[in-house]
Amino acid sequence: MSSPAATNVAGRLVAGLAGLVLFAFVLSLALGPAGFGFGPAGEAGSLIFWEIRLPRALLGMLVGATLGLSGSALQGYLRNPLAEPSLIGISGGAALGAVLTIHLGIAQTLALALPIGGLLGAAIAMLGVVALAGIRGGPITLILAGLAVSATATALISLALNLSQNPFASIEMVYWMMGSLADRSLTQVWLSGPLMLVGMGLLLLVGRALDALTLGEDAAVSLGIDARRTRLAIVAGTALSVGAATAVTGIIGFVGLLVPHALRPLIGHRPGLLLPASLFGGAILVLSADIALRLIQPWADVRIGVLTALFGAPFFIWLVLKTRSELAP
Amino acid sequence: MKLEANNLKVQLQRRQVLNGVDLSAAPGELTAVLGANGAGKTTLLRVLAGLIPAAAGEVRLDGRALGTWARNDLARSLAYLPQQRTVNWALSARNVVALGRLPHQAMGQRETTTDRAAIERAIAAMDIAPLAGRPVLAMSGGEQARVLLARALAQEPHVLVADEPAAGLDPAHQLALFHHFAAFAASGRTVLLALHDLSLAARFCHKIVLLNAGRALAAGPPATVLTRPHLATAYGIRAEYRTIDGVPAVLALDVLP
Numbered sequence: 001m002s003s004p005a006a007t008n009v010a011g012r013l014v015a016g017l018a019g020l021v022l023f024a025f026v027l028s029l030a031l032g033p034a035g036f037g038f039g040p041a042g043e044a045g046s047l048i049f050w051e052i053r054l055p056r057a058l059l060g061m062l063v064g065a066t067l068g069l070s071g072s073a074l075q076g077y078l079r080n081p082l083a084e085p086s087l088i089g090i091s092g093g094a095a096l097g098a099v100l101t102i103h104l105g106i107a108q109t110l111a112l113a114l115p116i117g118g119l120l121g122a123a124i125a126m127l128g129v130v131a132l133a134g135i136r137g138g139p140i141t142l143i144l145a146g147l148a149v150s151a152t153a154t155a156l157i158s159l160a161l162n163l164s165q166n167p168f169a170s171i172e173m174v175y176w177m178m179g180s181l182a183d184r185s186l187t188q189v190w191l192s193g194p195l196m197l198v199g200m201g202l203l204l205l206v207g208r209a210l211d212a213l214t215l216g217e218d219a220a221v222s223l224g225i226d227a228r229r230t231r232l233a234i235v236a237g238t239a240l241s242v243g244a245a246t247a248v249t250g251i252i253g254f255v256g257l258l259v260p261h262a263l264r265p266l267i268g269h270r271p272g273l274l275l276p277a278s279l280f281g282g283a284i285l286v287l288s289a290d291i292a293l294r295l296i297q298p299w300a301d302v303r304i305g306v307l308t309a310l311f312g313a314p315f316f317i318w319l320v321l322k323t324r325s326e327l328a329p
Numbered sequence: 330m331k332l333e334a335n336n337l338k339v340q341l342q343r344r345q346v347l348n349g350v351d352l353s354a355a356p357g358e359l360t361a362v363l364g365a366n367g368a369g370k371t372t373l374l375r376v377l378a379g380l381i382p383a384a385a386g387e388v389r390l391d392g393r394a395l396g397t398w399a400r401n402d403l404a405r406s407l408a409y410l411p412q413q414r415t416v417n418w419a420l421s422a423r424n425v426v427a428l429g430r431l432p433h434q435a436m437g438q439r440e441t442t443t444d445r446a447a448i449e450r451a452i453a454a455m456d457i458a459p460l461a462g463r464p465v466l467a468m469s470g471g472e473q474a475r476v477l478l479a480r481a482l483a484q485e486p487h488v489l490v491a492d493e494p495a496a497g498l499d500p501a502h503q504l505a506l507f508h509h510f511a512a513f514a515a516s517g518r519t520v521l522l523a524l525h526d527l528s529l530a531a532r533f534c535h536k537i538v539l540l541n542a543g544r545a546l547a548a549g550p551p552a553t554v555l556t557r558p559h560l561a562t563a564y565g566i567r568a569e570y571r572t573i574d575g576v577p578a579v580l581a582l583d584v585l586p
Contacts, residue, residue, distance in 0.1 A: 213417070
């Protein structure tokens, strides 16, 4: 695909990122208010490890990988550097499903209702997107269908907040949407993890197609790419992975936008190779953001979705300025 | 490999774009599809490349119906160069040329020595070695055209289908490009081009198919196709087919009333 030397550099970069994920994961397991290390022996230590740190670290890794990978897959497929996972409406659907379980009071009685509601919402959003955009058709129809589904979900979330009689439920809905890795159980990991892995598997399959799409749709098809299968893998892969991630952790923004951007120049701008790089990059970003939240005391109450947005927004501004200077005469 | 079309009919958004076109492009020859804007050149090329289906009629590559070809086999035999010079990301010229090897590689497979040799040959043939490391987006139109043609050459196809490859190029680059096409055809490959430049078609192509309103108005050697009455019907112009210093050329003189 690339010159041998460049391929080696890119390959080493991906391997290096994978190593960093492992490091951040172990660090995430070892760090917390209870101190450094894997907990004192005994019941309390084992409880902290199995019930608090392990689910949090696993979710951070899986959700970050999901967001980074789906962001780079969507950017490659839509050939638009501004695409991100929430663009095609799946996270909006997941958020609506979860918020509804709070609104209807189901989440208060059944702990797992929240993620299950989120998964149902994501599934319905995906069906809506596919029905609107069709199996065939170009990227534009997919963006428009995603926007339509997103807008519907946002409107219904606002309605739920508006009609909520219980102020505590309102606060819970708003907090949930900010995105957090805290206080998730291993059950939630078992519920969402396999779906995220299957979704990521589907997204990793489209690397060749994304490389070929660099030359436009006609050229890609003439290079042997199945346009329909690619579209299905993108939509289903994003729906499964981002739907499951959002259902469990809420909306963690900007990771899917930021990670592919930061890594693209390092990988030689090749969309296929950017997929594994973004997968690891996303995991590193979310794991380190979560570790930072635990280390910096006054930030303990800041949600990870708020933190990524706080850092993501200036990055976006930088992107605008960079694009402007590139387009300037 | 021979590329043939038989009584092709294509409808796009309820408009009959092609209405019974026959075409035959043979190995070793440069075949041109000519016609006014909207005559159906791009549609014909896209059907011939297997990108859109025909409503009626049949396309045969190497004697086999196009529909029976497996996706990757077809991609290894036929390269298609679209009219738009699209390169979406800041890929280097070498990485773009390397995309031509995709049909030859299994998923996740790295570049083999065969791939590398094909890429080097294509880069050398198009004389773009000094550009190899530069991003294609920052290149001039002529440089981009050469890089994208090198991509198609790296595919090592038996048939090359190119849609207005000379558009937007200066005369020197146009001539150089057509010398490449001629050399490629001379090596036993089939070359089919959609063109607007009548003189380039007259000079380099062995055979011309002149489209008019979705039908082939005439087909055959340039001198028999590019006649006054044909050009008047197809383009609505008064034009003259001349030979200057042994080189055939077509001069458009007037728009007919």
